[in-house]
Amino acid sequence: MESQQAHRKDEHLSLATASYARAHAQHYFDQVRLIHDALPETAVDAVDPTVLLAAGLKLEWPFYLEAMTGGSKQAAKINRALARLARKHHLAMATGSLSVALKEPAARPSFTVVREENPDGIVIANLGADASLDKAQAAVDLLDADALELHLNAAQELVMPEGDRQFYWLDNIARLVAGLDVPVIVKEVGFGMSRTTITRLQEAGVKLINVSGRGGTNFAMIENRRNHQLDMADLDDWGQTTPEALLEARGSHATIIASGGITCPLDVIKAGVLGARAVGVAGYFLNLLIRAGAPALDQVLTDWQTELPRLLTLVGAQRFADLSRVDFVLTGPLYQYAQQRGLL
Numbered sequence: 001m002e003s004q005q006a007h008r009k010d011e012h013l014s015l016a017t018a019s020y021a022r023a024h025a026q027h028y029f030d031q032v033r034l035i036h037d038a039l040p041e042t043a044v045d046a047v048d049p050t051v052l053l054a055a056g057l058k059l060e061w062p063f064y065l066e067a068m069t070g071g072s073k074q075a076a077k078i079n080r081a082l083a084r085l086a087r088k089h090h091l092a093m094a095t096g097s098l099s100v101a102l103k104e105p106a107a108r109p110s111f112t113v114v115r116e117e118n119p120d121g122i123v124i125a126n127l128g129a130d131a132s133l134d135k136a137q138a139a140v141d142l143l144d145a146d147a148l149e150l151h152l153n154a155a156q157e158l159v160m161p162e163g164d165r166q167f168y169w170l171d172n173i174a175r176l177v178a179g180l181d182v183p184v185i186v187k188e189v190g191f192g193m194s195r196t197t198i199t200r201l202q203e204a205g206v207k208l209i210n211v212s213g214r215g216g217t218n219f220a221m222i223e224n225r226r227n228h229q230l231d232m233a234d235l236d237d238w239g240q241t242t243p244e245a246l247l248e249a250r251g252s253h254a255t256i257i258a259s260g261g262i263t264c265p266l267d268v269i270k271a272g273v274l275g276a277r278a279v280g281v282a283g284y285f286l287n288l289l290i291r292a293g294a295p296a297l298d299q300v301l302t303d304w305q306t307e308l309p310r311l312l313t314l315v316g317a318q319r320f321a322d323l324s325r326v327d328f329v330l331t332g333p334l335y336q337y338a339q340q341r342g343l344l
Helices: 004-018 073-089 099-103 109-117 133-143 154-159 170-179 195-203 219-226 242-249 265-273 283-292 294-314 320-325 332-341
Strands: 032-034 051-054 057-059 063-065 123-128 147-152 184-188 208-210 255-259 278-281 328-330
Touching (some): 032 265, 051 255, 063 073, 073 109, 073 283, 099 133, 123 133, 133 147, 133 170, 154 219, 170 184, 184 255, 195 242, 242 265, 242 332, 265 278, 265 294, 265 320, 328 332
Parallel strands (some): 063 278, 147 184, 184 208, 255 278
Antiparallel strands (some): 032 328, 051 057
16 A cells, blocks of 8 residues: 555646646736747758756756656656656656655655666756755665756645645755755746745855746645645635746846746747746646557657747747747736836
8 A cells, every 4th residue: 555645646646637727727828929030040950959957957958847746656657658758859857756755665666767767868856945965865866866856835835734834945955056966956836936036046056946837737726626624725826927937037147947837839939038948848748648648748749849940940049048039029917917027
């Protein structure tokens, strides 16, 4: 019999799939319009899709498989399928939180399968921002990871019936950034970040920040479905959307990553135009894998890798970083948000 924590991981998978349509009811990237340039003056074969996020962290493509799961037998099957596709398509892959693996040895194979299936690929470990340096190093060692994600999930924890109620993370994040030999990415889990948060992280020494906004997998919604003690559905729309969070990050000196509600190659391009240097995709790929199977996800990844160079060419970009020079306009609530926040 699997542990209570492993059972929770399976609940997350089930509820993420069940709530997918509701969580993705609004597509916030539709409020970003790119200005067409009829003279791109480049070619598809001139596109270089690689992205250098940090020393030793070079991605072959500007999008990757963002943290999804781990910790149960079902999660192991999903991670095996994802890792095989990551290897085939030369995509980086982040795991779900390794906290369960550090507590329960029986859970470790559901994570180590990622490195077993993709021995030479980019693998990103994942822990909460309160992890000790010893645990963080153990997580990196377990996967021979190329980087470590530290997730910020206060909103999720407060809705979770068994969640944490104290959040003193910043000093610990600074210790982990200084103490680890691999790049550290600090990421939200789908509620976005503000300019103030991004500035505080930079001051703590963080150089890689995933603003991970609202619009994709909604852990407040998921945990509220699990919570039979208190209904906190009023947090279903909490936080900044991914485009809003990217606007908040403009002008920062950190390397910005986007995730949350990315469902097509054009979203990847728009995220790059708003300042992202790489894009993580979790819910869209996970939902496709669970509902349609690995062959369907395999074809979608092939299609994305065919379309992305064409879209880069269309906007006159030869590298993903060139997207910061592409003109855009904002519409609807996103434009109003940017005006009120002084982000234009």
